Amino acid sequence: MTIKTIEFLKGCFWEELKDVLASVASDLGDAIDDMDALEVIPLKGAMTNEVFQVNWPTKNGDVLRKVLVRIYGEGVELFFRREDEVRAFECMSKHGQGPRLLGRFAAGRVEEFIHARTLSAVDLRDPEISALVAVKVREFHNLRMPGPKNVVLWERMRNWLREAKYLCSLKETNIFCLDNLDGEINMLEKKLYRADQEIGFCHNDLQYGNIMIDEETRTITLIDYEYASYNPVAYDIANHFCEMAANYHSDTPHVLDYSKYPGVEERQRFVHNYLSSEGNKPSNAEVEQLVRDIERYTLANHLFWGLWGIISSYVNKIDFDYKEYARQRFQQYWLKKAALWDSLSSPEVNGSGIF
Template identity: 60%
Template sequence: MTTESHPIDHPDTASVDDDTISTTTTTTTNYNNNKHRIPPEATKILQQLASTWSEVMDATAMQVVQLKGAMTNEVYEITWETEENLPTRKVLLRIYGEGVDVLFDRTDEILAFKTMSRHGQGPSLLGIFPNGRIEEFINARTLSAFDLRDQKISALIAAKLREFHGLVIPCSDNGMLWDRLRNWLKVAMSLCSSADMDEFSLDCLEAEIDILEKNLVRENQKIGFCHNDLQYGNIMMDDETQVITIIDYEYASHNPIAYDIANHFCEMAADYHTETPHILDYNKYPEQEERKRFVRAYLGFSDENSSNDAEVEKLLEDVEKFTLANHLHWFLWGIISDNLNEIDFEYKEYARQRLHQYWLKKPLLKG
């Protein structure tokens, strides 16, 4: 059942396109008006947008700051100075990574953003250009890797995720887990060198997907609208109101809810704001009690209530098994991205770690 959503307090924005979309704010690197990074089509929309705000002093005088942590797109904060004593105007510019459309359906993504906004879940889409978009800037903070271990914040995330899963979002079934894994495997095999084919045993992975599907699919499995990429950088929080907002829906689709929770747990091994953002530390994977607290909060059970332990344990068991599918999912993403994306990230090494975890955890299927 969908709980009442918490609408974002939108600033007064002039929308170029009556759509909605999500934003992100992360650690920044200042490029001091490095406008050559912005496509001309985007510059035109940005200037048109700023010219509708009477307090902006010069619509052409934009400060461009790249936001770190994005691994699919390049993301920039665009700021204009305003008249004295008025807050600056900000928007978020997202430039799509090269070739990433093979990973998800961009039409489904935009449709999801529209619907999420109608549910009070996301900010406005201010403009679209051929290889990117302009979004409203949310005045909330993006969580850190450390925040995911905070019990209070974790409980808020769990409750928001349950709400997210209950949303009715129209989209195709192309992003369903098993279809996506098989499609991504075909793309990876078409892109990889023979050396990579041999190293990663890509010829064997279709059989592994079949094994996972046979073992993990069951009748009456709870399916919901899943984010599929619930890392800390895709979660924002207003510290004053404690409202959580889940953002960035590129990989979102209908899937087993256990898969989405498994993905969130696996992401606790990552910190994308270190000197080596591709390195994963599985010593940070949540312990049994931490996972149990999250699942109890997700299901809406209090810590004192033991009458629902069987339901909690069953979901925990399913989640652990779905980590296998999650490792294959992001392994294939890494291999494909290594061949297509020019963002500074060690995709292949990231993929290598995820595949290693798959083989290491495969005995879970016997449990």
């Protein structure tokens, strides 16, 4: 452990965590004789939680046991209910999705360490990997999770907007145009609605750091379900496309490059793979309709993560320029809205009538 890591853990909950790790080790058939011999490795890329890999030798001494320790970020109760996230995590495990839950403590939990690598920003552009991701996302959307199957996107954004207004100064409220966003959210909820749109269990944070691949089996695993909920599947795929503008492992992880947003052919290919994943052969019209819906839902994504950035700047201590990130997301919203406005405003039969 580095000095910084030791100070962080000991300053928070080290004694409680040691007891949990000892219990986890026992459940796995190990015994940790010397807690000071634990190897703790901070993992980079997380923007909500602190994440660590913890290693200890197994009984035969030749193999290291690895687990993942997740320390919950400060202020996350403003974004989601932790009990809902843990319930989803446990349910995902039962569905064979993601890592197993090994132990819990007040400030976090211990998870199974997945022996796969996290994708990089570049991986998202690899056609083979992208096709695998599309299939996994479709599988995720088809999960049947407990609780109501209601769309939470719009209520969540309204709650976040109220919180952002409360936290921001008058100057910041004006800079981010927060007083205008109630109307924008209402407009989007009305314009983006389709009576026949598909609602699925969405991950809602499909950045590359939450997608892992087993290099041997080529199996994709989605991790980190803090924001998972039922939403339009077009919104979730739009989130994935928007995340292609980010590289959270660069020297400037908050800077977004929208020249990397996928082009039309790349989006069509992803959607075709997504719709084909269950052996169906989608028509060109089905592919084009979903591509069109996804493009419109990028607007909701920019508002969603812009508000997240503002709130995070006040409650999260992770080294990340949240306000600049928020500024870029809002800027992109207004730019894309201008480009998409005609399609949002023009008459179009949507299954329930006319926009």
